[in-house]
Amino acid sequence: MTPGASLFAEPPDHRLEDLHERLLAYYGRPVERERWDPLTQFIYSLLSSRTKTEASHEVLRNLRAVFGTWENLRDAPVAEIEEAIRAATFPERKAVQLKTALEQITARYGTLTLDFLASYKTEKIREWLERFDGVGVKTSGAVVNFSTLRRRAMCIDSHHLRIVQRLGFVPKSANARETETRLMEMAPTAWGPEMLDEHHSLVKLHGQRLCLKNEMRCERCPLLDVCAAGGARR
Numbered sequence: 001m002t003p004g005a006s007l008f009a010e011p012p013d014h015r016l017e018d019l020h021e022r023l024l025a026y027y028g029r030p031v032e033r034e035r036w037d038p039l040t041q042f043i044y045s046l047l048s049s050r051t052k053t054e055a056s057h058e059v060l061r062n063l064r065a066v067f068g069t070w071e072n073l074r075d076a077p078v079a080e081i082e083e084a085i086r087a088a089t090f091p092e093r094k095a096v097q098l099k100t101a102l103e104q105i106t107a108r109y110g111t112l113t114l115d116f117l118a119s120y121k122t123e124k125i126r127e128w129l130e131r132f133d134g135v136g137v138k139t140s141g142a143v144v145n146f147s148t149l150r151r152r153a154m155c156i157d158s159h160h161l162r163i164v165q166r167l168g169f170v171p172k173s174a175n176a177r178e179t180e181t182r183l184m185e186m187a188p189t190a191w192g193p194e195m196l197d198e199h200h201s202l203v204k205l206h207g208q209r210l211c212l213k214n215e216m217r218c219e220r221c222p223l224l225d226v227c228a229a230g231g232a233r234r
């Protein structure tokens with residue numbers, strides 16, 4: 001026994017690696033994400049909450065086509081922004097949140113960019129982003145992990161939250177912040193930003209294909225023998 005090691009030390013938890021390997025074997029490697037600058041990722045993530053991925057991409061394309069630059073988007077009337085993001089959920093609310101956030105970023109930094117965040121530590125970036133109305137832990141996690149900032153974080157969207165709750169990795173009452181904290185404790189320290197991104201993409205894909213919000217296709221699921229919710233249905 002290693003000197004100083006406790007007889008009662010917790011055994012290593014490999015459940016996240018096991019989950020990753022099973023999903024990778026089942027779905028194959030996800031298509032690599034197009035990496036955006038932090039501001040573009042921020043705009044996309046703010047608009048994409050509770051909106052399907054295809055619709056979110058359509059909204060971003062539409063914003064670029066209608067306004068040309070993010071400065072034009074910031075300066076546009078709320079009604080025009082609302083019209084351009086109509087394919088997203090809650091366009092009235094998101095149009096106000098988006099315009100306000102872009103104005104506040106400009107006011108705080110002097111110009112409309114989030115590139116300066118690259119010089120901040122990850123936790124400071126997330127705190128900075130989460131001060132904006134409509135920005136929570138999911139959006140801040142997406143910006144730091146998916147964008148060119150490329151930091152260690154796990155984006156917990158509604159698919160990810162639902163699946164790890166069903167698997168029993170976190171309690172059913174856990175929110176996105178508590179879930180991310182727990183999953184980051186479980187994630188191997190060797191998993192860098194790219195691996196954490198791939199892990200999220202696989203879990204999200206599973207939530208879109210087999211472990212849907214209103215339908216659990218457990219009979220075909222590669223996780224059935226390790227899943228609390230799936231096991232309870234057998």
Ligand code: SF4
Binds near residue numbers: 163166230
């Ligand atoms: S076994 Fe069922 S509930 Fe569990 S992850 Fe698979 S589809 Fe979801």
